[in-house]
């Protein structure tokens with residue numbers, strides 16, 4: 001690894017392709033999600049090794065509730081199992097986990113696991129993993145607008161105090177830097193309601209590889225790709 005390679009501070013990943021991975025092998029979609037957990041493990045290690053500080057993973061969108069109930073249940077079950085199995089290991093690696101999304105519609109046991117993973121890993125200081133779970137960027141923006149409107153209505157805030165900064169502070173990502181690099185696996189080139197506000201100046205990367213096949217080497221390849229990008233932010 002060369003000394004002066006530019007490392008993105010915040011990498012966000014849309015983990016896509018679990019279902020296709022399973023289908024290609026004549027397996028149930030669930031098997032794809034199960035293998036996807038392995039990729040999360042690999043990418044977490046690789047992110048820590050590369051010195052990435054923030055890793056946001058899109059695990060479940062609000063739209064994903066519309067999938068067959070059995071698949072939704074399997075994903076929730078997998079999340080709970082991952083919390084039980086991985087919590088201590090993540091803490092040992094210095095990984096802090098934050099769950100981002102509305103805490104509605106979850107069962108009591110999923111809510112308990114959300115609290116458990118956040119508390120078990122609270123002192124992690126190497127990498128913060130933000131797990132977008134029941135996340136919708138449009139919903140996030142609407143909720144921010146609503147909370148600002150309420151503050152204006154109550155006289156706490158003036159309309160002219162609504163700025164890019166105060167708006168960003170009202171989002172679920174208020175204490176999180178914008179993503180430098182957004183990766184979506186499986187060859188799909190869309191955001192699917194992910195970080196619409198925060199992605200203004202992100203670099204994008206759409207590898208063909210399906211999420212269960214995304215290894216540490218694939219992550220390193222992505223880091224090399226990022227290092228080749230030239231970010232201009234509207235300047236010359």
Ligand code: IPE
Pocket residue numbers: 015016017018019020021059060061064075186211
């Ligand atoms: C991503 O894989 C995981 C979730 C959305 C939970 P998919 O389940 O979307 O896999 P494909 O896109 O059907 O292959």
Ligand code: IPE
Pocket residue numbers: 014015016058059060061064188190192
């Ligand atoms: C986006 O993937 C959501 C997650 C990866 C969690 P989807 O597979 O749900 O998105 P679409 O349906 O292809 O846009």
Ligand code: MG
Pocket residue numbers: 016017018
């Ligand atoms: Mg998909």
